[in-house]
Amino acid sequence: MAAPSGSEKPNLLLLVLDCVRAWDFPGGSSAVGPMPFTERLLRDSVYFPNAASVAHWTVPSHASMFTGLYPWEHGVHAKGLLKLAESGEGLGPLLRGAGYTTLSISANGLISSDLGLVHGMDRSAWGVSLFNRIGVADQPPQGSETEAHRLATAENTLRKRLASISYWTAYGLARAPAMWDFATRLAMRIRHPSFGARPRLAHWVEPTAARWIREAPRDRPVYCFVNLLDAHEPYLAEPDVVRTLRAWWSYARTRQDRLGWVSGAWKPTDPELVLLHELYRTMVRSLDQRIEGIVRAFQDSGRWENTTMILTGDHGQAFGEHDAMFHIVGVDEPELRVPMYVRYADRRDAGKVGHSWVSLIDVYPTLLREAGVVPPERPSHPIPLQDLLETPRAEPVFAMSDGLVHDADRQRTATARREAIDRLLVAGYDGEFKVIHDPVRGDLRAFHAHDDPAEAHDLWSSKGPELAPLAEGVREIGRRILAGPASAVPTDVEDRLRSWGYI
Numbered sequence: 033m034a035a036p037s038g039s040e041k042p043n044l045l046l047l048v049l050d051c052v053r054a055w056d057f058p059g060g061s062s063a064v065g066p067m068p069f070t071e072r073l074l075r076d077s078v079y080f081p082n083a084a085s086v087a088h089w090t091v092p093s094h095a096s097m098f099t100g101l102y103p104w105e106h107g108v109h110a111k112g113l114l115k116l117a118e119s120g121e122g123l124g125p126l127l128r129g130a131g132y133t134t135l136s137i138s139a140n141g142l143i144s145s146d147l148g149l150v151h152g153m154d155r156s157a158w159g160v161s162l163f164n165r166i167g168v169a170d171q172p173p174q175g176s177e178t179e180a181h182r183l184a185t186a187e188n189t190l191r192k193r194l195a196s197i198s199y200w201t202a203y204g205l206a207r208a209p210a211m212w213d214f215a216t217r218l219a220m221r222i223r224h225p226s227f228g229a230r231p232r233l234a235h236w237v238e239p240t241a242a243r244w245i246r247e248a249p250r251d252r253p254v255y256c257f258v259n260l261l262d263a264h265e266p267y268l269a270e271p272d273v274v275r276t277l278r279a280w281w282s283y284a285r286t287r288q289d290r291l292g293w294v295s296g297a298w299k300p301t302d303p304e305l306v307l308l309h310e311l312y313r314t315m316v317r318s319l320d321q322r323i324e325g326i327v328r329a330f331q332d333s334g335r336w337e338n339t340t341m342i343l344t345g346d347h348g349q350a351f352g353e354h355d356a357m358f359h360i361v362g363v364d365e366p367e368l369r370v371p372m373y374v375r376y377a378d379r380r381d382a383g384k385v386g387h388s389w390v391s392l393i394d395v396y397p398t399l400l401r402e403a404g405v406v407p408p409e410r411p412s413h414p415i416p417l418q419d420l421l422e423t424p425r426a427e428p429v430f431a432m433s434d435g436l437v438h439d440a441d442r443q444r445t446a447t448a449r450r451e452a453i454d455r456l457l458v459a460g461y462d463g464e465f466k467v468i469h470d471p472v473r474g475d476l477r478a479f480h481a482h483d484d485p486a487e488a489h490d491l492w493s494s495k496g497p498e499l500a501p502l503a504e505g506v507r508e509i510g511r512r513i514l515a516g517p518a519s520a521v522p523t524d525v526e527d528r529l530r531s532w533g534y535i
């Protein structure tokens with residue numbers, strides 16, 4: 033191993049596992065196993081079992097991690113603007129100002145310059161959907177570098193120009209997963225015969241991390257953000273789950289149809305939900321090797337011993353709970369509860385558990401404190417996780433669902449269905465309780481957050497008076513979002529999101 037390098041300041045690694053919910057991950061109540069590397073990492077970390085995302089989808093959540101602000105404060109959500117405004121107060125610019133080399137490596141193509149999410153990063157790279165599967169094995173398809181693959185650029189341009197065709201292709205493939213599975217495997221076999229049975233998503237991530245960390249100036253610490261997308265739908269027919277011809281036939285008939293679910297045309301059956309959840313858990317398990325691969329990039333450059341790492345998720349994933357699917361809309365537990373590990377460079381408090389509520393906004397002051405940077409004032413009051421191990425936070429944490437993001441979805445959905453799912457919702461957690469508020473209808477629900485994770489028993493009628501301060505908190509946020517400027521999503525951003533088609 034190379035000699036330790038970097039300054040006195042620890043290197044920082046923020047690893048975000050897209051769509052990974054706390055329950056299914058090591059530390060959670062029904063953790064998928066075995067995940068030996070992650071389980072070891074958990075023992076070296078402080079674990080926060082009560083961590084909540086701020087939203088049910090990628091863009092607002094990442095904007096909150098990078099700024100320490102809630103979505104209604106940074107404005108990046110479907111009822112606001114979908115592009116993060118440039119500011120010197122993001123993690124990237126602040127850490128760069130403190131002497132860090134800043135790297136952003138995201139399998140998820142939304143963490144890109146298009147959406148303002150790589151501002152202040154020295155080097156950034158992000159995925160492009162087809163190229164995440166069949167592209168160059170060790171080069172990022174898109175990014176701040178000139179080496180971005182020209183065919184990936186062409187795919188992106190075509191997708192932007194022909195956004196509706198791209199959207200409908202995604203829609204068609206989601207209705208015929210067997211065709212998509214077959215085509216993907218065939219393309220992978222031809223393109224990357226050495227990868228074996230499982231077509232890995234965004235194989236370029238680990239080699240890019242290894243190369244960029246190696247190339248970073250040795251006298252400066254590194255801040256590296258990584259997003260891994262393996263647990264995102266749609267799911268391939270994983271051999272661990274789809275073992276027989278009969279199982280394959282079930283897989284082939286199970287739509288993974290986002291728009292079909294939105295419009296009400298696809299209501300998954302119980303066996304379909306079980307199958308999709310099993311496929312998801314297989315992908316979560318497969319992340320173990322990938323997490324190890326990212327850590328190895330730090331080890332190989334001699335930086336790991338002096339690295340503080342946060343491992344978390346940007347949001348969870350639903351498989352029929354509360355009739356929700358994937359992470360399309362909602363503030364229910366499967367979509368909001370994420371893993372939260374902090375592995376300190378000096379291994380302090382390893383193996384301890386912090387029971388306070390924590391939020392993705394807390395990532396921001398936690399990393400800044402490790403870097404010796406005093407965080408700017410934030411109205412959201414994020415708290416460094418260092419302070420939340422022994423002392424529970426005194427204020428609630430909040431989250432929102434912004435309803436349907438795509439106008440195309442809205443237009444193709446019948447009124448009754450749209451009214452049921454296209455809702456602005458605000459959730460708040462405090463003490464033992466969670467409150468959910470619909471600011472348009474004005475209703476409130478309350479649940480025991482620890483005893484009733486399924487949110488089956490609404491306690492509002494009996495606990496309402498006791499929960500008045502938390503209820504006032506969610507009402508205030510609801511008023512604020514409703515009073516904000518009407519949605520004004522720039523066309524290029526809308527095109528980008530539509531072309532993504534959630535594939």
Ligand SMILES: [Zn+2]
Pocket residue numbers: 050051089090091346347
């Ligand atoms: Zn996401």
